[in-house]
Amino acid sequence: xxxxxxxxxxxxxxxxxxxxxxxxxxxxxxxxxxxxxxxxxxxxxxxxxxxxxxxxxxxxxxxxxxxxxxxxxxxxxxxxxxxxxxxxxxxxxxxxxxxxxxxxxxxxxxxxxxxxxxxxxxxxxxxxxxxxxxxxxxxxxxxxxxxxxxxxxxxxxxxxxxxxxxxxxxxxxxxxxxxxxxxxxxxxxxxxxxxxxxxxxxxxxxxxxxxxxxxxxxxxxxxxxxxxxxxxxxxxxxxxxxxxxxxxxxxxxxxxxxxxxxxxxxxxxxxxxxxxxxxxxxxxxxxxxxxxxxxxxxxxxxxxxxxxxxxxxxxxxxxxxxxxxxxxxxxxxxxxxxxxxxxxxxxxxxxxxxxxxxxxxxxxxxxxxxxxxxxxxxxx
Amino acid sequence: xxxxxxxxxxxxxxxxxxxxxxxxxxxxxxxxxxxxxxxxxxxxxxxxxxxxxxxxxxxxxxxxxxxxxxxxxxxxxxxxxxxxxxxxxxxxxxxxxxxxxxxxxxxxxxxxxxxxxxxxxxxxxxxxxxxxxxxxxxxxxxxxxxxxxxxxxxxxxxxxxxxxxxxxxxxxxxxxxxxxxxxxxxxxxxxxxxxxxxxxxxxxxxxxxxxxxxxxxxxxxxxxxxxxxxxxxxxxxxxxxxxxxxxxxxxxxxxxxxxxxxxxxxxxxxxxxxxxxxxxxxxxxx
Numbered sequence: 281x282x283x284x285x286x287x288x289x290x291x292x293x294x295x296x297x298x299x300x301x302x303x304x305x306x307x308x309x310x311x312x313x314x315x316x317x318x319x320x321x322x323x324x325x326x327x328x329x330x331x332x333x334x335x336x337x338x339x340x341x342x343x344x345x346x347x348x349x350x351x352x353x354x355x356x357x358x359x360x361x362x363x364x365x366x367x368x369x370x371x372x373x374x375x376x377x378x379x380x381x382x383x384x385x386x387x388x389x390x391x392x393x394x395x396x397x398x399x400x401x402x403x404x405x406x407x408x409x410x411x412x413x414x415x416x417x418x419x420x421x422x423x424x425x426x427x428x429x430x431x432x433x434x435x436x437x438x439x440x441x442x443x444x445x446x447x448x449x450x451x452x453x454x455x456x457x458x459x460x461x462x463x464x465x466x467x468x469x470x471x472x473x474x475x476x477x478x479x480x481x482x483x484x485x486x487x488x489x490x491x492x493x494x495x496x497x498x499x500x501x502x503x504x505x506x507x508x509x510x511x512x513x514x515x516x517x518x519x520x521x522x523x524x525x526x527x528x529x530x531x532x533x534x535x536x537x538x539x540x541x542x543x544x545x546x547x548x549x550x551x552x553x554x555x556x557x558x559x560x561x562x563x564x565x566x567x568x569x570x571x572x573x574x575x576x577x578x579x580x581x582x583x584x585x586x587x588x589x590x591x592x593x594x595x596x597x598x599x600x601x602x603x604x605x606x607x608x609x610x611x612x613x614x615x616x617x618x619x620x621x622x623x624x625x626x627x628x629x630x631x632x633x634x635x636x637x638x639x640x641x642x643x644x645x646x647x648x649x650x651x652x653x654x655x656x657x658x659x660x
Numbered sequence: 661x662x663x664x665x666x667x668x669x670x671x672x673x674x675x676x677x678x679x680x681x682x683x684x685x686x687x688x689x690x691x692x693x694x695x696x697x698x699x700x701x702x703x704x705x706x707x708x709x710x711x712x713x714x715x716x717x718x719x720x721x722x723x724x725x726x727x728x729x730x731x732x733x734x735x736x737x738x739x740x741x742x743x744x745x746x747x748x749x750x751x752x753x754x755x756x757x758x759x760x761x762x763x764x765x766x767x768x769x770x771x772x773x774x775x776x777x778x779x780x781x782x783x784x785x786x787x788x789x790x791x792x793x794x795x796x797x798x799x800x801x802x803x804x805x806x807x808x809x810x811x812x813x814x815x816x817x818x819x820x821x822x823x824x825x826x827x828x829x830x831x832x833x834x835x836x837x838x839x840x841x842x843x844x845x846x847x848x849x850x851x852x853x854x855x856x857x858x859x860x861x862x863x864x865x866x867x868x869x870x871x872x873x874x875x876x877x878x879x880x881x882x883x884x885x886x887x888x889x890x891x892x893x894x895x896x897x898x899x900x901x902x903x904x905x906x907x908x909x910x911x912x913x914x915x916x917x918x919x920x921x922x923x924x925x926x927x928x929x930x931x932x933x934x935x936x937x938x939x940x941x942x943x944x945x946x
Contacts, residue, residue, distance in 0.1 A: 388762055390842045390872055393769045425767050466761055495735065496761035541814020541840065541869045544896040549936045551898045560899065565758060565815075593819040595785050595797040596680060596756070625799045625819050626687070645827070646820060647938050 281492045284327040286369045287506050288488030292472070295461040297454055298484045302371035311352030314370040315345040321373045324351040328363035329511075334405055336360045341373070366510070374486060376479020382441070383407045383418075384455070385471040386462045394422045395462065397433065397455070401441040403474040417441075429459040450483050465503060466496030515578050522574035524563045531556025533653050534579035534588040534617075536572075538563050538597045546591045549646055555654035558585045565596040572605025573612060580615055587657035588619045589649055592631075599623050599631030607638050618656040622649035662789040662834045663809070663854040663861070664752060664780070665728060669793045670696045672726035672750065674717060674733055674741045676708045681732035684797050685709055688730075691800030693793050696724040699744075717741075717748040730786060730795045731755040738782060739764045746777040753845070754795050755781035765843040772845065779845025785815040785837035798822065798835060806831015808944075809855035811848060812867035813840045813874070817895055817937065821867055824938045828945075833861040840869065848878035856886050863889045865940055866931070868922055870896030875922040883929035890931045891940050894919045 283291065289299040301318055304327065305311035315322045326338030333339050338360050342348035348370060358365045383403035389396035400418045402410045410417050419440045421433050434452040443451055454475075462470045469491040476486050497504040509517060519526030525540065529547075533555050537543035540562045547557040559582065563575050579588055592602045602623065622643045623631045632642065641656075643649035671688070675681040676698025686709050689695055695711050697720035704715035714720040717729060729745040731738060731754065738757040745753045760782050772779055780787060786796010790803040797815075802823045810825075810832055812818035818837045825832060836851050838844055848866060855861045864886070868875040875894065882890055897919040923933045934940040 388766070388842060391877075393766060393773075393843050395766070425763070425770050463763065466763055468762060493762045495759040496763070499761070537816075539814060539816030541812075541867070541895045542816035542820055544869060544899050545817055545820065545893075545937060547899065548895065548897045552935055557898065593816045593823070594799060595815055595819060596684070598683075624823055625802065625816075626797070645824070645938060647936060 281494055281497060281504070281507055282329045283490040283492070283503075283506055284329070284367065284508070285325065285488055286327060286367075288490040289485060291465065291490060292458070292461060292485050292488055295457045295464070297457050297461070298482065299488070300371040300374065300484060300486065302369055304367050304369050305352055306356075306367055308349045308353040308356065311368060311370055312345045312349035315342060315348035318370065318372045322348050323371050323373055324348055324355055325369045325371065326355050326358055326360060326365040327367040327369055328360050328365055330361045330363045333360055338365060371486075374476050374478045374484055378474075378476045379479055379481075380477040381474035382443070382476065383473045384458070384475045385469065385473070386458060386467070387469045387471075389422060392422050394424060395459075397421045397423065397437065397459075399437045399441055401443070407473060423459070429456055446481075447477065447483060454483055465490065466493045466500050467491060468493050515581060518574065519561070519578050522571055522578075524561060524571060524575050524578075526578055527560040528582065529557055529559050530584070531558045532584050532586040532657050534558045534561075534582065534585040536561050536563060536575050536579060536588065536590045538565070538567065538592050542591065542593060546589065546646065546650070549650045550589070550654065553647070553650050553654055555650065555657065558582055563597075567592070567597050567602045567605055569605040569608040572602060573609035576606070576609045576613060580613060580617060585617060586660040587653045588617055589622070589653040590619060591622045591646060591649060592624070594623070594625030594628055594631075596626075598626050599628035600634060603631035603634035606640075607634060610638055618660055620649055620653045620656060622646060661858050661860040662792065663851070663858050664787060664834060664836065665789050665793040665795055667692075667694070667792040669728045669795070670694055670724065670726045671793070671795055672697045672699060672717060672720045672724070672729040672745075673711070674699045674729055674731045674745065676700060676711065676713055676732070677703050677706065678732055682708050684732065685711060687800065688794050691794045692791070693795065697726050717744045717750065721748045721750060726750065728752040728795060729754065731757060733757060735759045735761070739768050742768050742779060743771065746772055746775050751777060753777055753779050754784070754786045755779060755845075756784060756786060756796055757781070758783040760841070762841075762843055765841065769843055769845065780836065781839045781845060783815075783841045784839030784844070785818055787834060787836040789834045790832055796837065798837065802826055803835065804831040807833060807860060807862035809833045809858065809861040809864045810835040810867070811851040811855070811864070812837050813869050814867060814895060815839075817867050817869070821865060821893065821937045821940055824941050828941045830941065830944065833858060842872065848874055849881045852878060852881055852886055856888060861888065863891070863944065866890055866892040866926075867937075868892060868894045870894070870899055870919050870922070871917050873917060876925045879922075879925040879929040879931065882926075882931060891934065891943050892926050892931050893934045893937055893940055894922045
């Protein structure tokens with residue numbers, strides 16, 4: 281789960297990391313009020329879950345409250361890579377201006393199997409370019425989880441990237457706070473770009489990106505609540521409530537599969553044989569009647585769906601459970617859309633016996649099921 | 661021969677009294693697996709399918725000589741179960757649990773690296789040496805003994821390819837599901853190394869998926885260290901690009917992780933890459 285910039289920075293502030301004064305607005309009038317309260321020049325920033333905001337015109341300086349209102353009016357509603365701006369953040373500009381932009385991030389390094397700190401004195405919008413062309417300008421330190429972040433880690437980075445010595449102590453405590461935030465929030469990424477040296481000679485986080493590990497949200501209830509549910513399509517929201525992963529696509533063949541890898545493979549094979557998948561749907565391990573019913577309802581709520589392919593390969597999910605779920609779902613849902621079923625693995629024979637009453641077309645292999653679904657969609 | 665498990669493997673089931681633990685213990689026993697013990701705190705003295713249950717992994721090891729553990733425990737308790745098995749000196753621990761937080765797995769993995777315990781998983785279907793030993797949830801009905809080694813990142817996709825092989829009468833030496841979590845215990849390279857050394861294994865199937873760069877690293881390893889023929893499949897060729905956040909991912913992975921990139925890396929290493937799982941069999945027969 282990703283936080284918005286303003287949520288990320290508020291989280292940083294809770295851990296003692298300096299951020300500019302500011303507040304969010306959902307209308308130009310609110311932006312005016314926030315800017316008035318802050319006084320002086322402000323920056324108006326689109327809050328969307330994507331990068332490249334500055335280059336897309338989603339970040340603008342404003343001289344006074346009226347200007348902030350006008351800039352907010354421009355930015356609210358702005359489409360940045362398919363993300364519509366619904367919220368803007370109004371921040372005071374860095375006290376005394378910006379002397380230097382630094383890049384600082386903590387993330388999980390899958391290969392090293394440790395948290396990794398990355399820092400560069402060449403921070404700002406072109407950091408990916410720096411990484412590609414001058415990799416020696418990016419300093420990396422890996423942290424042993426049983427040891428945690430130590431002072432020498434911070435010194436190594438500060439010294440390596442050439443941070444002025446008078447800021448080392450401040451950097452040391454900021455990095456420690458960021459690491460505490462990273463661990464305490466079950467983050468997979470905490471990124472500050474830029475971390476600036478202000479004209480007044482202090483460090484300040486002008487931007488923030490935080491991703492939280494979805495598997496840890498149950499023990500991070502405060503962070504879980506920060507999710508902006510208004511931007512999630514209703515079908516995906518319903519899927520999340522039912523405990524299934526769902527992503528809507530543009531095709532006409534609905535898919536219900538257990539396991540992400542097999543769900544992707546089912547989509548791949550539909551496409552390979554000339555069809556177009558209408559969605560990715562993984563019902564996960566174990567499949568209650570409620571789950572299967574919800575999943576089928578979600579798939580059929582898409583008017584483009586002309587056939588449904590259910591592909592269940594039992595392991596921890598049992599074929600008989602899924603079969604009962606499908607029978608229960610079909611009792612509740614009245615549909616003319618043809619449903620092609622492929623059941624294999626754990627208890628599939630019991631499952632097929634239960635389903636024989638429902639009289640659904642079945643297939644033995646995945647390619648046979650995909651071809652039948654494509655054919656059924658054509659004839660529907 | 662086979663890798664990791666065979667008829668001499670003595671299996672402990674952690675979480676044996678839960679509904680999944682009990683159900684799959686029955687299925688593992690039915691395929692001839694030598695399950696010697698269960699372990700659940702507070703349930704010592706009970707029996708499940710006539711398998712004695714102990715209060716701790718250590719007691720189970722002391723009493724039965726278990727040398728492999730399979731974990732059917734919810735995510736909140738699974739890291740402790742792995743630590744417990746490793747502390748009891750069990751050389752092979754298989755964890756099926758999904759949704760273990762990444763930071764927990766980082767602690768687990770860094771701890772295990774200092775022990776002699778190998779972890780397979782988490783979030784995996786386990787492994788099976790057909791006809792000898794089945795540790796996990798891969799259905800015994802779909803496997804048969806033979807010369808093909810299978811390693812896969814995805815659970816149900818493992819079943820799919822194993823089923824396709826068995827359907828065409830091609831047996832397997834050992835099938836290993838390594839799990840799809842970002843931090844796991846055993847990776848492609850570990851298993852490729854074992855298959856390369858195993859006499860029974862004549863060819864290898866590698867089932868990957870989009871994300872991360874494990875397939876790319878496996879390709880590099882195959883090029884330099886694997887003499888047996890390898891056939892592969894990468895799931896997610898049609899998946900929409902995920903929402904990427906921040907610059908960190910791009911800096912670290914530098915564009916790796918797509919199905920196309922993985923396919924090209926594997927092909928450059930001499931691996932034949934199938935368009936769908938059933939086609940793997942055609943590629944082998946061709």
